[in-house]
Amino acid sequence: MGMSETSWNPTVLWSRPESERAGTPLLVLFHGYLSNEQDLMGLAPLLPPEFTLASVRAPQALGPGFTWFPLMQEADFSVEKVAASVGDVWAWLDTVKGNHSSVTLLGFSMGMAVATSALRHRPAEVAAVVGLSGFAIPAGGHPFFDDEATAALRPPVFWGRGDADFVIAPDKVVFTHQWLDGHAEAIKVEYPGMQHNINQEEMEHVSAFLREHVLDKRKDKAATPTG
Structure with missing residues (x-):
């Protein structure tokens, strides 16, 4: 596995102290290019309070912030680098997810590429994905991305973006439209006039999506006898 046997110990900002996390649904936040773990924690008041939020700092320092991997248009970009970075994210997730009732991933911009790539690696272990102003990676058949298993499960994915996001x-x-159509139960919303950012209406849609696809599902499970 190489890098996945990770020595990466990410900087993580949590919304709750460790003593209050057990049994809560986990919502992992992945920031965009050149940003940091503080960035998306501003969304906390706009998200359902049942979730424990964990905002993760990308591994590579660059410019004023951090990046998960090189930009796709850069010469040193490779799908292999995406796989290595997201493999490390999973190695970290494996150390925390047992404490939580479910794992949901939310990413902004490049963070959406991280969230969707993490989903595509182990789709059965992710309750839902929220992608904001971002994209999915054309993986070119790289084995890290289990798109077949993802398509079979059709996980719920919310994708919001502004029509003025250039x-x-x-x-x-x-590509992201096509990938979502083939692999997910996707809710796609385009916000008129919104640029490369997040607005109040979008966060209301995100909260409703998370309630329906993660929190209500949990109640259904509790109410339905198995066997």
Whole structure:
């Protein structure tokens, strides 16, 4: 496995002290390019309070912040680097997820590429994904991405973006539409006039999505006798 036997010990900002996390649903936040773990914690008041939030700092320092891997248009980008970075994310998740009732992933911009890639590696272990102003990676058949298993499960994915967002290149947007159509139960919302950011209406949609696909499902499970 190489890098997945990780020595990476990420900087993580938690919304609750460790003593209050057991049994709560986990929502992992992945920030965008050149940002940091503080960035998405501002969303905390706009998200359902049942979740424990864990905002993770990307591994590579760059410019004013951090990155998960090189940008796709850069010469040193490779799907292998995405797989290594997301493999490390899973190695960390394995150390915390046993404490939680479910794992949901939320990413902004490049963080959406991380969240969807993590889903594609182990789709059965992720309750839902929220992608904000981001994209999915064209994996080119790389074995780290189990798109077959993902398509079989069709996990719930929310994808919100602004129609005035010119940061994410059109080909990435087209690929993400196609990938979601083939592999997920996707809710896609485009916000008129919104640029490369997040707005109040979008966060209301995200909260409703999380309630329906994660929190209510949990109640259903509790209410349904098995066997």
